[in-house]
Amino acid sequence: MEINIAVKALAALAQESRLAVYRLLVEAGPEGIPAGKIGEALGIAPSSLSFHLKELAHAGLVTSRQESRFVIYSANFAQMNALLSFMTENCCGGAPCGPDCSTACPHVEGDHS
Amino acid sequence: MEINIAVKALAALAQESRLAVYRLLVEAGPEGIPAGKIGEALGIAPSSLSFHLKELAHAGLVTSRQESRFVIYSANFAQMNALLSFMTENCCGGAPCGPDCSTACPHVEGDHS
DNA sequence: CTTATATTTCGAATATTATTGAAATATGGA
DNA sequence: TCCATATTTCAATAATATTCGAAATATAAG
Numbered sequence: 001m002e003i004n005i006a007v008k009a010l011a012a013l014a015q016e017s018r019l020a021v022y023r024l025l026v027e028a029g030p031e032g033i034p035a036g037k038i039g040e041a042l043g044i045a046p047s048s049l050s051f052h053l054k055e056l057a058h059a060g061l062v063t064s065r066q067e068s069r070f071v072i073y074s075a076n077f078a079q080m081n082a083l084l085s086f087m088t089e090n091c092c093g094g095a096p097c098g099p100d101c102s103t104a105c106p107h108v109e110g111d112h113s
Numbered sequence: 114m115e116i117n118i119a120v121k122a123l124a125a126l127a128q129e130s131r132l133a134v135y136r137l138l139v140e141a142g143p144e145g146i147p148a149g150k151i152g153e154a155l156g157i158a159p160s161s162l163s164f165h166l167k168e169l170a171h172a173g174l175v176t177s178r179q180e181s182r183f184v185i186y187s188a189n190f191a192q193m194n195a196l197l198s199f200m201t202e203n204c205c206g207g208a209p210c211g212p213d214c215s216t217a218c219p220h221v222e223g224d225h226s
Numbered sequence: 227c228t229t230a231t232a233t234t235t236c237g238a239a240t241a242t243t244a245t246t247g248a249a250a251t252a253t254g255g256a
Numbered sequence: 257t258c259c260a261t262a263t264t265t266c267a268a269t270a271a272t273a274t275t276c277g278a279a280a281t282a283t284a285a286g
Contacts, residue, residue, distance in 0.1 A: 029205030092142035
Protein backbone atom coordinates (compact mmCIF):
# COMPACT_ATOMS: atom_id res chain seq x y z
CA MET A 1 0.00 0.00 0.00
CA GLU A 2 1.24 3.48 -0.83
CA ILE A 3 1.29 6.08 1.88
CA ASN A 4 -1.11 8.36 0.00
CA ILE A 5 -3.70 5.59 -0.15
CA ALA A 6 -3.27 4.98 3.57
CA VAL A 7 -3.60 8.68 4.34
CA LYS A 8 -6.76 8.84 2.28
CA ALA A 9 -8.23 5.84 4.11
CA LEU A 10 -7.33 7.27 7.52
CA ALA A 11 -8.73 10.68 6.57
CA ALA A 12 -11.94 8.96 5.52
CA LEU A 13 -12.25 7.41 8.99
CA ALA A 14 -11.13 10.53 10.85
CA GLN A 15 -14.54 12.12 10.99
CA GLU A 16 -17.26 11.32 13.46
CA SER A 17 -20.08 10.70 10.98
CA ARG A 18 -17.92 8.62 8.67
CA LEU A 19 -16.42 6.55 11.47
CA ALA A 20 -19.92 5.86 12.77
CA VAL A 21 -21.01 4.85 9.27
CA TYR A 22 -18.03 2.59 8.85
CA ARG A 23 -18.57 0.90 12.20
CA LEU A 24 -22.21 0.36 11.35
CA LEU A 25 -21.16 -1.30 8.11
CA VAL A 26 -18.58 -3.45 9.89
CA GLU A 27 -21.32 -4.60 12.23
CA ALA A 28 -23.66 -5.29 9.33
CA GLY A 29 -21.10 -7.48 7.58
CA PRO A 30 -21.00 -8.38 3.87
CA GLU A 31 -24.77 -7.98 3.42
CA GLY A 32 -24.45 -4.23 3.88
CA ILE A 33 -27.08 -1.56 4.51
CA PRO A 34 -28.94 0.74 2.10
CA ALA A 35 -27.92 4.41 2.24
CA GLY A 36 -31.30 5.53 3.54
CA LYS A 37 -31.17 3.17 6.51
CA ILE A 38 -27.70 4.42 7.40
CA GLY A 39 -28.84 8.02 7.44
CA GLU A 40 -31.89 7.07 9.45
CA ALA A 41 -29.86 5.11 11.99
CA LEU A 42 -27.30 7.85 12.49
CA GLY A 43 -29.37 10.99 11.93
CA ILE A 44 -27.35 12.33 8.99
CA ALA A 45 -28.93 14.47 6.26
CA PRO A 46 -29.06 12.75 2.84
CA SER A 47 -26.67 15.14 1.11
CA SER A 48 -24.16 14.96 3.95
CA LEU A 49 -24.38 11.20 4.04
CA SER A 50 -23.85 10.96 0.32
CA PHE A 51 -20.76 13.12 0.66
CA HIS A 52 -19.39 10.93 3.44
CA LEU A 53 -20.19 7.64 1.72
CA LYS A 54 -18.45 8.86 -1.39
CA GLU A 55 -15.42 9.71 0.71
CA LEU A 56 -15.36 6.23 2.26
CA ALA A 57 -15.88 4.59 -1.11
CA HIS A 58 -13.18 6.66 -2.76
CA ALA A 59 -10.82 5.53 -0.03
CA GLY A 60 -11.70 1.93 -0.81
CA LEU A 61 -13.10 1.29 2.65
CA VAL A 62 -16.64 0.59 1.50
CA THR A 63 -18.20 -0.70 -1.69
CA SER A 64 -21.67 -0.18 -3.03
CA ARG A 65 -24.08 -2.14 -5.15
CA GLN A 66 -27.38 -1.04 -6.60
CA GLU A 67 -30.36 -3.15 -5.71
CA SER A 68 -33.61 -1.90 -7.14
CA ARG A 69 -34.00 1.72 -6.05
CA PHE A 70 -31.58 1.27 -3.15
CA VAL A 71 -27.83 1.65 -3.07
CA ILE A 72 -26.45 -0.82 -0.57
CA TYR A 73 -23.13 -0.11 1.08
CA SER A 74 -20.85 -2.59 2.78
CA ALA A 75 -17.44 -2.54 4.43
CA ASN A 76 -14.40 -3.62 2.45
CA PHE A 77 -12.54 -5.69 5.00
CA ALA A 78 -9.59 -6.37 2.70
CA GLN A 79 -8.81 -2.66 2.52
CA MET A 80 -8.90 -2.35 6.30
CA ASN A 81 -6.52 -5.30 6.59
CA ALA A 82 -4.14 -3.68 4.13
CA LEU A 83 -4.29 -0.45 6.11
CA LEU A 84 -3.56 -2.17 9.41
CA SER A 85 -0.62 -4.03 7.89
CA PHE A 86 0.75 -0.82 6.47
CA MET A 87 0.57 0.97 9.81
CA THR A 88 2.40 -1.77 11.72
CA GLU A 89 4.90 -2.71 9.05
CA ASN A 90 8.32 -3.80 10.30
CA CYS A 91 7.24 -3.25 13.89
CA CYS A 92 10.17 -2.99 16.30
CA GLY A 93 12.52 -3.63 13.41
CA GLY A 94 11.30 -7.21 13.31
CA ALA A 95 12.53 -7.95 16.83
CA PRO A 96 10.31 -9.83 19.30
CA CYS A 97 8.26 -7.33 21.26
CA GLY A 98 5.92 -7.21 24.23
CA PRO A 99 2.23 -8.13 24.41
CA ASP A 100 0.97 -4.65 23.53
CA CYS A 101 3.05 -4.56 20.43
CA SER A 102 2.42 -8.14 19.37
CA THR A 103 -1.31 -7.58 19.33
CA ALA A 104 -0.92 -4.72 16.89
CA CYS A 105 1.81 -6.39 14.88
CA PRO A 106 0.70 -9.55 13.08
CA HIS A 107 4.29 -10.47 12.19
CA VAL A 108 5.07 -11.57 15.73
CA GLU A 109 2.67 -14.48 15.70
CA GLY A 110 3.29 -15.67 12.20
CA ASP A 111 3.90 -14.55 8.66
CA HIS A 112 3.95 -10.85 7.93
CA SER A 113 2.59 -9.97 4.54
CA MET B 114 -12.82 3.89 23.62
CA GLU B 115 -15.05 6.86 22.88
CA ILE B 116 -15.66 7.80 19.29
CA ASN B 117 -14.15 11.25 19.75
CA ILE B 118 -10.90 9.73 20.97
CA ALA B 119 -10.87 7.39 17.98
CA VAL B 120 -11.55 10.24 15.58
CA LYS B 121 -8.71 12.23 17.10
CA ALA B 122 -6.33 9.29 16.76
CA LEU B 123 -7.35 8.67 13.16
CA ALA B 124 -7.06 12.36 12.33
CA ALA B 125 -3.57 12.32 13.80
CA LEU B 126 -2.61 9.52 11.44
CA ALA B 127 -4.43 10.96 8.44
CA GLN B 128 -1.62 13.20 7.34
CA GLU B 129 1.38 12.16 5.31
CA SER B 130 4.09 13.58 7.58
CA ARG B 131 2.48 12.27 10.74
CA LEU B 132 1.82 8.83 9.32
CA ALA B 133 5.45 8.64 8.23
CA VAL B 134 6.56 9.71 11.71
CA TYR B 135 4.31 7.14 13.33
CA ARG B 136 5.54 4.35 11.09
CA LEU B 137 9.12 5.30 11.84
CA LEU B 138 8.37 5.11 15.55
CA VAL B 139 6.64 1.74 15.16
CA GLU B 140 9.72 0.46 13.40
CA ALA B 141 11.97 1.90 16.11
CA GLY B 142 10.03 0.13 18.86
CA PRO B 143 9.94 1.04 22.56
CA GLU B 144 13.41 2.65 22.48
CA GLY B 145 12.07 5.50 20.40
CA ILE B 146 13.85 8.20 18.41
CA PRO B 147 14.83 11.78 19.34
CA ALA B 148 12.81 14.51 17.61
CA GLY B 149 15.80 15.80 15.69
CA LYS B 150 16.54 12.41 14.14
CA ILE B 151 12.93 12.07 13.05
CA GLY B 152 13.03 15.42 11.28
CA GLU B 153 16.33 14.54 9.69
CA ALA B 154 15.11 11.15 8.51
CA LEU B 155 11.91 12.53 7.00
CA GLY B 156 12.96 16.02 5.91
CA ILE B 157 10.47 17.93 8.04
CA ALA B 158 11.21 21.42 9.38
CA PRO B 159 11.59 21.55 13.19
CA SER B 160 8.56 23.74 13.79
CA SER B 161 6.36 21.59 11.56
CA LEU B 162 7.63 18.42 13.17
CA SER B 163 6.95 19.76 16.63
CA PHE B 164 3.40 20.55 15.57
CA HIS B 165 2.90 17.05 14.21
CA LEU B 166 4.47 15.29 17.18
CA LYS B 167 2.25 17.25 19.50
CA GLU B 168 -0.74 16.16 17.48
CA LEU B 169 0.28 12.50 17.70
CA ALA B 170 1.02 12.82 21.41
CA HIS B 171 -2.27 14.55 22.11
CA ALA B 172 -4.03 11.66 20.37
CA GLY B 173 -2.22 9.24 22.66
CA LEU B 174 -0.45 7.50 19.79
CA VAL B 175 3.05 8.45 20.86
CA THR B 176 4.71 9.28 24.15
CA SER B 177 7.80 11.32 24.85
CA ARG B 178 10.53 11.33 27.44
CA GLN B 179 13.28 13.85 27.97
CA GLU B 180 16.80 12.49 27.94
CA SER B 181 19.43 15.13 28.37
CA ARG B 182 18.89 17.74 25.69
CA PHE B 183 16.86 15.37 23.54
CA VAL B 184 13.17 14.60 23.58
CA ILE B 185 12.71 10.99 22.61
CA TYR B 186 9.44 9.89 21.07
CA SER B 187 8.08 6.38 20.88
CA ALA B 188 4.91 4.71 19.62
CA ASN B 189 2.17 3.85 22.11
CA PHE B 190 1.14 0.39 20.95
CA ALA B 191 -1.63 0.05 23.51
CA GLN B 192 -3.44 3.03 22.02
CA MET B 193 -3.18 1.58 18.52
CA ASN B 194 -4.59 -1.70 19.79
CA ALA B 195 -7.50 0.10 21.39
CA LEU B 196 -8.14 1.96 18.14
CA LEU B 197 -8.14 -1.21 16.06
CA SER B 198 -10.53 -2.91 18.47
CA PHE B 199 -12.86 0.06 18.34
CA MET B 200 -12.96 0.08 14.55
CA THR B 201 -13.78 -3.62 14.24
CA GLU B 202 -16.11 -3.90 17.23
CA ASN B 203 -18.97 -6.35 16.85
CA CYS B 204 -17.83 -7.23 13.35
CA CYS B 205 -20.54 -8.93 11.29
CA GLY B 206 -22.84 -8.78 14.32
CA GLY B 207 -20.67 -11.44 15.95
CA ALA B 208 -21.45 -14.01 13.29
CA PRO B 209 -18.66 -16.13 11.80
CA CYS B 210 -17.20 -14.34 8.84
CA GLY B 211 -14.77 -14.91 6.01
CA PRO B 212 -10.95 -14.78 6.07
CA ASP B 213 -10.77 -11.08 5.17
CA CYS B 214 -13.04 -10.13 7.99
CA SER B 215 -11.55 -12.45 10.60
CA THR B 216 -8.11 -11.01 10.02
CA ALA B 217 -9.38 -7.54 10.79
CA CYS B 218 -11.56 -8.66 13.68
CA PRO B 219 -9.53 -10.20 16.50
CA HIS B 220 -12.60 -10.58 18.68
CA VAL B 221 -14.26 -13.13 16.44
CA GLU B 222 -14.66 -16.36 18.37
CA GLY B 223 -13.50 -19.60 16.86
CA ASP B 224 -11.43 -20.07 13.76
CA HIS B 225 -12.91 -18.76 10.54
CA SER B 226 -9.69 -18.77 8.55
C1' DC C 227 28.44 33.58 32.33
C1' DT C 228 28.43 32.82 27.61
C1' DT C 229 27.70 30.04 23.73
C1' DA C 230 25.94 26.14 21.06
C1' DT C 231 22.44 22.69 20.40
C1' DA C 232 17.61 20.74 20.69
C1' DT C 233 13.00 21.61 20.69
C1' DT C 234 8.77 24.28 21.18
C1' DT C 235 5.66 28.31 20.68
C1' DC C 236 3.80 32.11 18.08
C1' DG C 237 1.87 34.44 14.07
C1' DA C 238 0.09 34.83 9.68
C1' DA C 239 -0.66 33.14 5.04
C1' DT C 240 -2.52 29.29 2.52
C1' DA C 241 -5.13 25.15 1.83
C1' DT C 242 -8.45 21.67 2.89
C1' DT C 243 -12.82 19.94 4.73
C1' DA C 244 -17.82 19.90 6.42
C1' DT C 245 -22.53 21.30 6.08
C1' DT C 246 -26.93 22.03 4.05
C1' DG C 247 -30.68 23.56 0.83
C1' DA C 248 -31.97 23.23 -3.70
C1' DA C 249 -31.72 21.06 -8.01
C1' DA C 250 -30.69 16.91 -10.67
C1' DT C 251 -30.73 11.91 -11.69
C1' DA C 252 -32.51 7.27 -11.45
C1' DT C 253 -35.66 3.55 -10.46
C1' DG C 254 -40.27 1.44 -9.76
C1' DG C 255 -45.17 1.60 -9.68
C1' DA C 256 -50.09 3.61 -10.73
C1' DT D 257 -46.70 8.88 -19.05
C1' DC D 258 -46.74 10.79 -14.48
C1' DC D 259 -45.69 10.57 -9.72
C1' DA D 260 -43.28 9.14 -5.56
C1' DT D 261 -39.10 7.48 -3.53
C1' DA D 262 -33.93 7.01 -3.12
C1' DT D 263 -29.74 9.00 -3.77
C1' DT D 264 -26.38 12.19 -5.70
C1' DT D 265 -24.50 16.66 -7.37
C1' DC D 266 -23.92 21.56 -7.02
C1' DA D 267 -22.84 25.94 -4.82
C1' DA D 268 -21.88 28.85 -1.10
C1' DT D 269 -20.50 29.36 3.54
C1' DA D 270 -18.24 28.13 7.78
C1' DA D 271 -14.81 25.81 10.20
C1' DT D 272 -10.36 23.55 10.68
C1' DA D 273 -5.58 22.23 9.34
C1' DT D 274 -0.82 22.93 7.44
C1' DT D 275 3.33 25.34 6.78
C1' DC D 276 7.45 27.68 8.08
C1' DG D 277 10.20 31.77 9.70
C1' DA D 278 11.29 34.03 13.77
C1' DA D 279 11.42 34.23 18.57
C1' DA D 280 11.39 31.74 22.94
C1' DT D 281 12.74 28.07 26.15
C1' DA D 282 15.73 24.53 28.01
C1' DT D 283 19.77 21.84 28.67
C1' DA D 284 24.73 21.11 28.38
C1' DA D 285 29.51 22.41 27.67
C1' DG D 286 33.47 25.67 27.60
